[in-house]
Amino acid sequence: MNFKNIMRMQKALDASIEKVHNVDRTKIVYKKVAALLVELGEFANEYAPFKYWKKSKVVNHENVVEEFVDGIHFFISLAYTAGCEDDLTIKAKVIDQDLTKQLLATYEAIAKLGFNFNKEDLIKAFELYMGNAELLNLSDQEIEEFYDEKNRVNYERIATNY
DSSP: OOOHHHHHHHHHHHHHHHHHTOOGGGGSSHHHHHHHHHHHHHHHHOOOOOOOOOOOOOOOOHHHHHHHHHHHHHHHHHHHTTTTOOOOOOOOOOSSSSHHHHHHHHHHHHHTTTTTTOHHHHHHEEEEEEEOOOHTTOOHHHHHHHHHHHHHHHHHHHHTOO
């Protein structure tokens, strides 16, 4: 997926957040990595591949995409901080058709960034994250549409001192 438009929008959003909260993006990288792990958990909880104990596994597709896009916000923010180009293209990497194994690999890759943040490992983690989208048949168009909506909501939050 090409993230050119999302990258442009995320840079503008981050600049607004950084101004309002008086933060330097280079000094909050590890906080963003931690937030990304939380967002991955929220995303996983929506499609719940690991919940072997549940008999009813009704999945709300819109909630899944919405939570997935929350992670995209942090990945893109980290990507331009790491020096990724504006025309960032990420190819999905699926390591296993089992959604739980894909999820665990994604967690591991993101957690690694918390101890050694670098562009190469960020791209690997992002590819695994996008592998989840591929396994769940989330389209690029859906991701972009949900991103646009969440971006709008985030600006509303800034305006209302969220």
